[in-house]
Amino acid sequence: MAAVVPVEYPQPVYDYGPPYVPQVAALGLVPTISIDVPVCIILIILFVAAAGINLFILVRNLGCSHKFLFSGVLVGFCLTRIIALSLRIASATQPWNVRLNIAGSIFASAGIVLLYAITLIFAHRLLCGLHPNIGWIPAVVYFFYFCYFLLLVSLICAISAFIASFYTLVPKELHDCHLVQLFASTVFAIIALLPIPIVLFAAFYPGLRCPEPFGYGSLTAKIVIVLTAATLLAIGAVYICAANYAVRPVWFPGWWHYKVCYYIFLYALELVVVLLYAFSRFDLRFHIPDGACKAGDFIKGQHAYKRVSGLTFRASLDERITVHVDD
DSSP states (O other), X not given: OOOOOOOSSOOOGGGSOSSOOOOBOOTTOSOOTTTHHHHHHHHHHHHHHHHHHHHHHHHHHHHTXXXXXXHHHHHHHHHHHHHHHHHHHHHHHOTTOHHHHHHHHHHHHHTHHHHHHHHXXXXXXXXXXXXXXXXXXXXXXXXXXXXXXXXXXXHHHHHHHXXXXXXXXXXXXXXXXXXXXXXXXXXXXXXXXXXXHHHHHHHHOOSSOOOOOOSSSOHHHHHHHHHHHHHHHHXXXXXXXXXXXXXXXXXXXXXXXXXXXXXXXXXXXXXXXXXHHXXXXXXXXXXXXXXXXSXXXXXXXXGGOXXXXXOEEEOTTSOEXXXXXXX
8 A cells, every 4th residue: 555645845744743754755746735735526417427326336236126236336346436535535635634645545545445355256157157177176265265365364464554753753664564554465466467367267277168148248358358347457566566566765755656647547447447347237248147156056147137148158057058148
């Protein structure tokens, strides 16, 4: 998790706390009224629109008894972004208010974990759909559970260390807080990258392939969607992780701290992923039957879709069934 917004030049931090003004450069640097406020307003409008689209999809699906709660998760993610951008606007008007900076940075850094988890879940569903004999192995399932648990633990540790760093001036304690943040950002980067090799393995590993199509549309389209989303999220996660390793003092920031990098690698990429999921109708493509936990469960939900993947797969009674695609 990146450090909060600092001042633009060195100042005696003892006069400003606790919480104290940090003396390391932060991503996005100091928010200003002339630059950050217009950009944040535009992004808020876009995230409000994205939240509205996903909320409409969620309500409509629930009205049709089609349960896909990930649309609601994206609504929640958009709300975290709206709050973070609103707090950044407030910080631009009150640059001396360190508590505003703390709150804004927490919301800016924490919400992205939701997208990491969603993309990893979809990667697992693709693995189970293409290789049910592998994807449903208990060890594989527990590995994914461990990744979700690690995401949550890393987020809690990062937020705790991040807040603690504002209430101490002891160099060793600040160093320990930074190490915790480095660990968390490294975990986030690894998990953000993880769906890419998983999906590529599922797509190209021949193995004992007995694919089980799920949801609407072809498995190929699902692979492209997940790979695109995972790549965009991985770029942002690696950027944040690298920036945490490349610490600079507040009076000598690197190019990676500039506002253009901050808004592109964080908010812009995330917005593209949210809209990609919404407009590709991921609520239909990645839907699986309730309680699916073993090979053969995905097929149970195929009666609800007119168009499914054009694959030949083995049913539970060893019947050969060919499903045709018309898209």
